[in-house]
Amino acid sequence: MVKTKKLTKYYDDPRGGLVRAVDGIDFEARPGEIFGLLGPNGAGKTTALRILSTLLRPSGGRAIVAGFDCLRQPAQVRRNIGFMSVNTAVYDRMTAWEMVEYFGLLYGWTPEQLHPRMEYLFDRLKMNEIRDVPGGRMSTGMKQKVSIARALVHDPPVLIFDEPTSGLDVLVARNLLQTIRELRDQGKCIIFSTHIMREVEKLCDRVAILCRGRILTEGTPDELRTRFGEQDLEEIFFRLITEAESIAKGHDARLGGTAMGQDDPKAGPASSPQPRREGKDVEGGPSSQAVAPWVTDQRGGS
Amino acid sequence: MTGRNVRIIFEREIRDQLRDRRTLMMVAVLPVLLYPLMGLSFFQISQVMGPKPSRILVLGAEERIEPPLFEEGRFASHLFRTPEDAQRCQVAFYTPNQAAELGIPAEKAGDDLAVADAVLQSRRFDAVLRFPPHFVQRLAIFREEVERAIRRWREERSAGQGDGAEESSRGGALALIVPEIPNPQVFYSTANERSSEAARLLNEILTQWREQVGEANLSAGGLPPQAAKPFRVQESDVAAESGFRGAALWSKILPVLLVVWALTGAFYPAVDLCAGEKERGTLETLLSSPAERVEVVLGKLGAVMIFSMATAVLNMVSMGLTGWLALGHLPMFAPPPWSVLWLIPALVPTSAVFSSLALGIAAFARSTKEGQYYLLPLLFLTLPLVGLPVARGLELTLGTSLLPVTGLVLLLKALIEGEAAQAWPFAFPVAAVTLGGCYYAIRWAVLQFNNEQVLFRDADRFDLRAWLRHLVSERREVPTPALAVVCGLLILLVRFALTNAFSRWPIQAGLIRLAVITQLAVIAAPVLLMTFLFARSMARTWRLRTPSWRGMSGAILLAFLLQPAATLLQQTVTRLYPLDPALREYLLGMTGDLGNPWLIFLAFALLPALCEETAFRGFVLTGLRQGVSARNAVIFSAIFFGLSHTILQQSITAFAAGLVLGTIALVTESLWPCIAFHAIHNALTLGTGMLASVLTQDWGRYETLRPGVAAAVGRLGQFSEDGFSYYPAVTALSLVLAVWVLLWMYAPPRLRAPGDSDTQPTLEDDELDEDALDEDELGRDRA
Incomplete structure (x- = not known):
């Protein structure tokens, strides 16, 4: 359903050099499966998911969603996904009903097709009491519900959730996870990013641990436990990340090289755990060999 | 691209803006209230600001000058063009014993120049009129000379009739030999508006009076006073008859207002619909929907255009109504009827250009705050294009019609002035330039929406020092x-x-x-x-x-x-x-x-x-x-x-x-x-x-x-x-x-x-x- 091959995204660092936000990641998520992308802040999760939802163009590699190429057929990809992230907000001056209806119409549905589906969703997500509340007066939980209804309105086969539980209280988060589980049971292919270990343990069928734009390891939670000889997933996560950070820092220190993985361009420097460095020579970075063969650049032109 | 998505987005944006209190304030409420309030405050101020009296100090004149220059201690009222002017002109006659009173040192009391300088400096008077010594006597001598010359000429002519000496005798009559009359002087200061106004009044009075002196001289010589003024120029305003009275004024005001309000009216909704969406995080939601970027831009553009046009129209209507209610009795303030109609076809392309321009800029901005920073520079860049044709009196030619905005303003100006026949040939280049401008502005806006660097711009703080240091110390091969x-x-x-x-x-x-x-x-x-x-x-x-x-x-x-x-x-x-x-x-x-x-x-x-x-x-x-x-x-x-x-x-x-x-x-x-x-x-x-x-x-x-x-x-x-x-x-x-x-x-x-x-x-x-x-x-x- 969703497949990436050596997916890469570079940014120009405002201070020169390149930032490798996503540095050649491969994974595959199948229908009826929740695939977790786990990583610290700034690991590249948001960038990767933005590429999958065609908001960003990859610098290299490929991403296939529901059989369509993210670069060449972005419109078809968008038609087949429901995307929800911390950054996909709700319109302040639209009611819940209008908001969901608006996006339903944009997906090409007619009002006659749309309204039964919306009634179903509003029932299912217990949203009937906020039907006529404008977004500006909703609580975070209500907004999250509207976002989910908006992402589900056209009944897409692929759902992409980027840290959907952030900012929610325990009760709402729990309901949300339950909804996601149900969606999986309906056979949807779900990609779910988070930095909270408990969610992974409870929810994900398979998980990839992402750090500095690269996948450190991938498998079912049980596979990871046996692979690393450790029952506690959080411990595994912590160990892997620390190791990767120290290696990267060693490289940086030795080469005066670049900070490689910087995730969300909107997440300011404060939210990045790894210190930013002045990039000097990208080609001298540790992963230059891994990058070179398949860099076909799609920047520019716009 | 489908028209359906454009329409859905357009309708949503319109509804969204109509629910936004700030936009409604800018577009509807402000213009409706602004002009009546402005009119009101204008009346208030005009009570205080009414025409100030012009205070004139006269040096070296006797009150009894013939023909009468003064009456009852002021200038003779028949010398003024309007009774109001006569009313506000105050005159004081200087005598040396007033010197102390006026703050002039005693040793300078007799020096006219020093006195004039001092009273103008102290702003006690707005202008000083100085007659040179013996001015009246010399005028009288001049008159006698004229009289004598005319008499002599008559005698010579009757004596020399028939002997062909007419030519030379006429020349003799014209050669009037009199001692030169020193001229009266007016002292004033252009740095002071009241002083300039007083000087203008004085000039008017003295010109009128000089003519009377001349007429008196002629009649003293036995000639009809009209001899020096064989005809008067009769003016009649064609524009008044054909309904274009006031066109000159309105042809300047209306195009400027149109452009300024179309731009302002486009800008705020554009900023709210682009930068505002970015700021509130809804843009990413919209862009992850199947709507294409072009559809998003066109939908938003339509909404911005509607608001731009509405702002312009409401402003003009409100201004027109206020003006009509307040000043309608003055013919100058009644806009020519056709001018209003010409504004309608001109409004659409004007709004289109500015809406797409505003949309591109707004798409570039990261936040509403940043977007609003760009309005003033844009206005300042546009105003010369609007102001120049009006201020410098540019004519509509092929060259000027090819200038963006300027051509449109000039065409509109010509149409309002009732020169449709001359202006029409230039409608084509103006339309071509304007449509071209629209096209490129829209393309630019679409490009902004396609540019992920613009859409997801780094919100990092920009550190100038670090950037410069980086540029110099780690410079690249090429810039x-x-x-x-x-x-x-x-x-x-x-x-x-x-x-x-x-x-x-x-x-x-x-x-x-x-x-x-x-x-x-x-x-x-x-x-x-x-x-x-x-x-x-x-x-x-x-x-x-x-x-x-x-x-x-x-x-x-x-x-x-x-x-x-x-x-x-x-x-x-x-x-x-x-x-x-x-x-x-x-x-x-x-x-x-x-x-x-x-x-x-x-x-x-x-x-x-x-x-x-x-x-x-x-x-x-x-x-x-x-x-x-x-x-x-x-x-x-x-x-x-x-x-x-x-x-x-x-x-x-x-x-x-x-x-x-x-x-x-x-x-x-x-x-x-x-x-x-x-x-x-x-x-x-x-x-x-x-x-x-x-x-x-x-x-x-x-x-x-x-x-x-x-x-x-x-x-x-x-x-x-x-x-x-x-x-x-x-x-x-x-x-x-x-x-x-x-x-x-x-x-x-x-x-x-x-x-x-x-x-x-x-x-x-x-x-x-x-x-x-x-x-x-x-x-x-x-x-």
């Missing part, structure tokens, strides 16, 4: 696009700073020296500095690589082949936008006698070629090419090249030249062909210009001296007032050949040299813009 733009702006800045200094440079003091200094200071110095600071490889930045023989010879051929087209373009431009006569004089003086032709070649052809090519095809183009497509890099470098020529006419031709030169630079990958082209082009232009000035006077002699050369030249074109013009067939043929040469140069596809592009070769590298190949007009480019 970045940002540095290229900085370099271009730096050149323009230096040019601007020095223009004033150089414009006072006396031509005689060595024009060649001026040209050399300009090139070195304006062009070479900034480029050298920038290259030294920010680029590691001078050779790559300046494209200093040996060109292929094909590239070099192609460029040289092109320089000759494009000369006729360049001449044509230059002549067309000067015809469309005629040079200011003073400037023309100055430029002609420049091309006059310069001396040694080799020195001229060095100073006006070779040196500019070296400096300007290094700058614009070297640093700027190379830098731009790192970030933008070949076509855009060529266009932007040509724009900088054009702007660096301060005279508009030169800028246009230089822009065209820049397009060709940029293409040559990219095709040959070397600067040397550009330098060759530039130097030859300048030399040819200079050469034909100088030849033309010599030969137009002396063509006949030249023909006999050098029949072979003359015949060859005569086959190419002819000399006229505009200089040498090539025959159309020659121009067309050489153009075709030029295109052919360019294609021939382009034939080996070696655009993508290893390392031509620093880190990231772009896809467009493969497709060099075909469009640039068509740009074969090339302009004169005098240094």
Whole structure:
């Protein structure tokens, strides 16, 4: 359903050099499966998911969603996904009903097709009491519900959730996870990013641990436990990340090289755990060999 | 793209804006309240600000002057044009014992000049009228002289009737010998508005009074007073009869209001719909929906346009109603009926242009706050385009109708003034320019929406020091696009700073020296500095690589082949936008006698070629090419090249030249062909210009001296007032050949040299813009 091959995204660092936000990641998520992308802040999760939802163009590699190429057929990809992230907000001056209806119409549905589906969703997500509340007066939980209804309105086969539980209280988060589980049971292919270990343990069928734009390891939670000889997933996560950070820092220190993985361009420097460095020579970075063969650049032109 | 999505987005944006209190405030409430409030405060203020009395101090006059100048201690009321003027004119007669009272030292009390100076300084009086000593007596003497002269003339004429002495006697009567009458003086200060107004009043009164004195003189001599005033000019206002009364006023006000409100009305919704969505995080939601970027832009554009038009209309209606209620009784303030109708068709394109412009800017902004920062600069850039035609009384011509916004305003102005028949032919160029503007503004907005760097711009704090340090200490081989733009702006800045200094440079003091200094200071110095600071490889930045023989010879051929087209373009431009006569004089003086032709070649052809090519095809183009497509890099470098020529006419031709030169630079990958082209082009232009000035006077002699050369030249074109013009067939043929040469140069596809592009070769590298190949007009480019 969703497949990436050596997916890469570079940014120009405002201070020169390149930032490798996503540095050649491969994974595959199948229908009826929740695939977790786990990583610290700034690991590249948001960038990767933005590429999958065609908001960003990859610098290299490929991403296939529901059989369509993210670069060449972005419109078809968008038609087949429901995307929800911390950054996909709700319109302040639209009611819940209008908001969901608006996006339903944009997906090409007619009002006659749309309204039964919306009634179903509003029932299912217990949203009937906020039907006529404008977004500006909703609580975070209500907004999250509207976002989910908006992402589900056209009944897409692929759902992409980027840290959907952030900012929610325990009760709402729990309901949300339950909804996601149900969606999986309906056979949807779900990609779910988070930095909270408990969610992974409870929810994900398979998980990839992402750090500095690269996948450190991938498998079912049980596979990871046996692979690393450790029952506690959080411990595994912590160990892997620390190791990767120290290696990267060693490289940086030795080469005066670049900070490689910087995730969300909107997440300011404060939210990045790894210190930013002045990039000097990208080609001298540790992963230059891994990058070179398949860099076909799609920047520019716009 | 589907119309359905555009419509869905459009409807949502309209509904969204209608629910936004701030937008409604700006668009609907403000104009409805603004003008009545303004009218009210105007009335309030006018109570206080009513016409101030003009206080006039009169020196050295007796009250009894005939014909009467004064009555009851003021100026005679029949001398004023209106009774109000007479009312507010206050007069005081000076006597030396008032000196202390007026704060004048006693020793100066008799000095009229000192008194006038002192009372004006102290602002006790607004103007001083001084009659010289014995003014009245001298007037009387003058009258007696006139009387006597007329009497004498009559006697001589009756005595000498029949002996043919009439001519001489008439001459005698006219020769009136009287001692000169010293003139009355008016002292006032232009720095003070009340003083200027008082002086204007005095002037009016005294002119009127002088006429009466003259009439009195005539009647004293027994002549009818009307003799000096055989007729009066009768004025009648045609506009008043045809309903265009007040058109002159409204034709200035309405277009300006239209543009300003269309722009303001577009800006706030645009910022809210783009930057605001970005800020609130809903843009990412919208962009992850199947709606395409073009659909999003067009939907939003429609909504912004509606609000822009609504703002303009509401403002005008509100202003019109207020004006009608408050000032309707004055005929001047009744707008001509047709003018209002002309505004409607003009409103749509005006709103379209500004809406798309505002949308592009708003899409670029990260937040509403940032977006609103851009409104004022945009207004300031637009206002000259609106203000100039109104203030300077520009006429609607082909040239002015091609200027964006200005053409529209001028057309509207002409229509309001009732000159529809004369204005219609220009509607086509105005419409073409306006629609073109719309198209490009919309395209730009779509580009902004497609640019992920703009949509997801880094919210990092920008640290200028770190950035500069990074630029210098870790500079790249070649400059970045940002540095290229900085370099271009730096050149323009230096040019601007020095223009004033150089414009006072006396031509005689060595024009060649001026040209050399300009090139070195304006062009070479900034480029050298920038290259030294920010680029590691001078050779790559300046494209200093040996060109292929094909590239070099192609460029040289092109320089000759494009000369006729360049001449044509230059002549067309000067015809469309005629040079200011003073400037023309100055430029002609420049091309006059310069001396040694080799020195001229060095100073006006070779040196500019070296400096300007290094700058614009070297640093700027190379830098731009790192970030933008070949076509855009060529266009932007040509724009900088054009702007660096301060005279508009030169800028246009230089822009065209820049397009060709940029293409040559990219095709040959070397600067040397550009330098060759530039130097030859300048030399040819200079050469034909100088030849033309010599030969137009002396063509006949030249023909006999050098029949072979003359015949060859005569086959190419002819000399006229505009200089040498090539025959159309020659121009067309050489153009075709030029295109052919360019294609021939382009034939080996070696655009993508290893390392031509620093880190990231772009896809467009493969497709060099075909469009640039068509740009074969090339302009004169005098240094």
